[in-house]
Amino acid sequence: MSLWADKYRPKSLDELDYHKDMAQNLKHLVKSPDFPHLLVYGPSGAGKRTRIAAILRELYGPGADRLRIQRQQFETPSKKKIEITTYSSNYHIEVNPSDVGFQDRTVVQELIKHVAETHPLDQHPFKVIVLQEVDRLSKDAQDALRRTMEKYISSCRLILCALSTSRVTPAIQSRCLPIRVAAPSKNQIVKVLQIVSKKEGIIMPLELADRISDVADGNLRRAVLMLESCRGEKYPFVDKQPIVEPDWEKYLRETACMIVQEQSPARLLKVRERLYELLCHCIPADLIFRGLLKELVKQCDNQLKAQICAEAAKCQWRSTRGSKPIIHIEEFIAKFMAIYKRFIEQAMMMDDFDD
């Protein structure tokens, strides 16, 4: 195992560092005779997949970790061949159907049918299908899931993994036992970082752990990765050790500064270039929305915050439905510019009046 984030990933439910109550509950659940479909959701880096892997291990023992990669081929009704990578053990199969875009419906239907056709050979009563990024599934695919989930319940169970439930249809939600994996708190992150550095045999000042957990923003994977890159950067750690942040975050922050500096169509044009740059580096639109909003809200007056958040929410919601995120991000920025400029000018007029 290579990266610390992989290396020190807990293997079983007992080893988990936080949310121990949930781990206990899960353990009971696994032991109980009727294991339901699960919907595991929570923010990125909270430990959803780690928990799913741990559940599988709890269910099937170490055999669940003997994975192999398979490239499966499916044929759509229109005779188009699509290929998808799956990770499977003897007991379960993991797949990310959103990899194939709008053809995900075929994958969901065919894969589940294929897996559920055969009963497992040994004492385990069911197989498990893990579907990643369920919130990216198209509506068709989610609808296709509904019936199959019920139909094949005798031979297989589904574990769905999603960032949030908002994009999972209620029909699916009601068929699953929802498990919310909350982001670890700052202290929990610091604790994990300490464990990692201890195992790695490095001396980490508490101040650095604090700062890393601040920047990591509840994302444990990021925190561990940052620690490792800090270690690569300079060791032994010094005071004010620079934390390596992803470039795109810095870039986004600068963009936000540009927006606050000047509000004009010409500036919007410049901002757009940067947005294009971000988007074509595969940065998802919702991360851009979130990053921008976070920075912009910091800069503006309290009165405006609610209004700006509302606009951002509206635009982001629209962007999830459309296919061109740039339009919606730009709309949000234009609206922010208008609101901000109007407010600033009014404030200046008031100042003049006061004088």
Next chain:
Amino acid sequence: MDFELMETLSYDGGDDEEDVKSGRKRFGTVQVEDTSRSSKRQRVDASKSRNNETSGLVTIVELDDVDGSSQVSGSEGQSNGTGKVGEIRREDIGAAGVKRNLSLSSNSFRSSATSSAEIPDTTNLEQEVPSVRYRRVLKRIPTDIPYLPLTCEDGSRLYLRYKPADSGEDTTKTIMSTSSKNDFIHGWNDIKNEAKILQEKFKKEPPKTVEKDVILPRSVDGNKENESPSVPDSLWVEKYKPRSFLDLLSQEGVNRALLHWVKLWDKSVFGVDYLAKVKATREKYAKLEAQEKEKNEKFQRKTYFPLNEEYDEGGRPNIKVALLAGDPGLGKTTCAHIIAKHAGYNVREVNASDDRSVQVFRKFIDDTTQSRSEIFQDGRPNCLIIDEIDGAQTDSVNVLVELVTGNATESGKKKAKKILRRPVICICNDLYSTSLKLLRKHAFIIQFPQISVPRLIDRLNEVSDREKLFLDSKTLQNLCHKSECDIRSCLSTLQFLKRKRCSPQDALFAQVGMKDKSKGIFAVWNDIFNLPEEKKYHDTHDPSRPEFRFRNILQTVQSFGEYQKLMGGVFENYLNVKYRDSYMQTVIDGLEWTTWFEDIREYVERTQTYGMYGYMPMYFVMSHFLYARKDMSRIVFPNHELTTKLAKIQNTVKSQINETSIASARFLDQHMLVTEVYPAILSIIQPGTIRPVPTQIWTDRERETLKNVVEVMLTYNICYTQTKNPETGAYAFVLEPDLADMVTFKQQELVVSKKPFPYAIKQLVAREIDTEKLRRNDTVPDVVQRETFKLPETPKSNAGSTPKSKALEVLNKTMVSVARDFFGRPIISEPETAPEAEAKRKSAAAVYFRFKEGYSNAVRRYIKIRDLA
């Protein structure tokens, strides 16, 4: 002898009614066509005109336009090919030969008599001479009125004006033909009798007062005239189609140029040396012309269409294909047909409605231009007209090109060169279409200019009067502008108006007559972003009025059709517009419309509700009203670089995730990899804690770090590849995939945080990775074996195996045979994509190495083609 006498007599009866009587009789080669229309045009054959000359009648002028007749009638060819035409006052005609006096008031005859010549049917030529009542002979081309160009004996050009309207005089005239009068004298009596009957009948009815000057070419079938005018008997486009060379509306110069070219074929087709004649005439008039030139240099005639007039060795013109180009409705097809007929050819047409696949096309061309039997069908040689050639496949067009250039060979034993023996006229709209690229080089290209508005109006006026529409010239002018001088569209619109009984003013506002012409994408964007110019003088039609802007944009966009592409351009460019409002309200409005557009588009695509599709163009109308300015800067095309870059990165990430080792990959997805893992990895695999010093003096910690770096790089399938800089020749190691490119941005205040590794360390890392790969492969083969063995169990999996395991397999095989290559370097197997690995796996069994000492190509592989394919 086969005679044909066709006589059509008709006269105007009541106010709005026409009574036509027609008769058709076959007599012989002499064709007399008597049309008692309200016209003063006569068609007189050359020989006949000579006859008139001898009978000492009116001035004799040479008709310049009619090239065909010279050869046919055998009269002396003159400057541009001519027959002699007597211009006859109607009263005087009767003096010669057989008297024929039809005292039908307000009737005139169009008589065409042709003498029998060697090639009977080619003599079917008609010439028109107006009987000029007030003989206005002009020296310059009259602009406002119809005219007839003539060349006098001394070579000077004259233009005869047609008589103005309102002549209520006696227009009786007689036309006769003396050359063969004995032959058709029997027929003549019939005509006479019929005429008398008509004469008497006509006397009872009041003469018609208003007349028009110019007779329109009329349909051959005179019966149609009997029908009530309210019933449209046929398309007017067809009905009022020109029947002769002089009826053509297209510019005279164009017609003459084409005719001239067709006549160049005479030498090889008819055996008449046309060019020699022309040259003789030219010489004859060279002096006069020179004088003329000196006199009025201003009005020098330009030759618009320079043509290589030389013959090749076979007596055929050097340029063997004519290519007519121009917008629809300029009369190209009509022109080609008339001229081909005029020059005595039998027209064979092939157009877009025919099958034009290469084989069929080749056969057709061969049939029409090569084979003997076809050539003499109908007694006349063929002239091939290929209409709408720009729509044909490039290969089909090239069949013609081969033939023209003489590269085509006879299929069969002989292998004789095929040559083009007959004129070929091609017609296209888009001269610069790619399929015509080759043909353009070998063709005589005639670009049809726009039809002159006065001439078109004149003709339309004539039509409208004949159809009892009586439109004023302003309306007609409007119509011409609307249709952009498209004859076809004008006539169809007129017919439509007639049928609908619209008032003429409706034509101004009606949407009819508008050409459905689609513009290019930049033109559409320009329309959206630019305000139309105001036209004050045209107040009802000012395109800058909102309602017209609205309609124009809507129409333009709708006819363009590709809304999404258009929207891309609008979105790309709208921020370059100058805005006046300080709070960016226009920008926000525009963006809201854009999201609205996207919403609808997405809805339509998702639910297939194409009913909503119709609303999408409204976005462009709104954009126009929001963004249109007088001074829009240049419009830029949406940048595709970004989408390609995005696709590239996405593909890299996708393939990388598949290559990452399983234990890590199951916890990854694409976004995570790009946003979190790769930025961190970039600094992890290039740690600053390794000193660029020889490895001997490294600390344990440094060795540990290096080991870790190698681990990480192997897990995430990252490696260094050695590349040679093409300019400096220096070697460098670059990361594969290029992570730096993927995760770094062009920043303003770029803190150059990391220096990449020096070359030596990169080399070291690369070597370590290779050895580690080999070492791992040594230990895992049985796992791989097991997996591949299992594969058949899953029928749907892709031929069973994972790329990783395949790569390993290959590696194993090579390791068994040779672990190191000739120079002692370990052989590195690059990670491969599935198909490559597949191919390699197939061939792997057949590959072996043989060491050949003393050869530079020491290592040789014998591979069969079958293995590569």
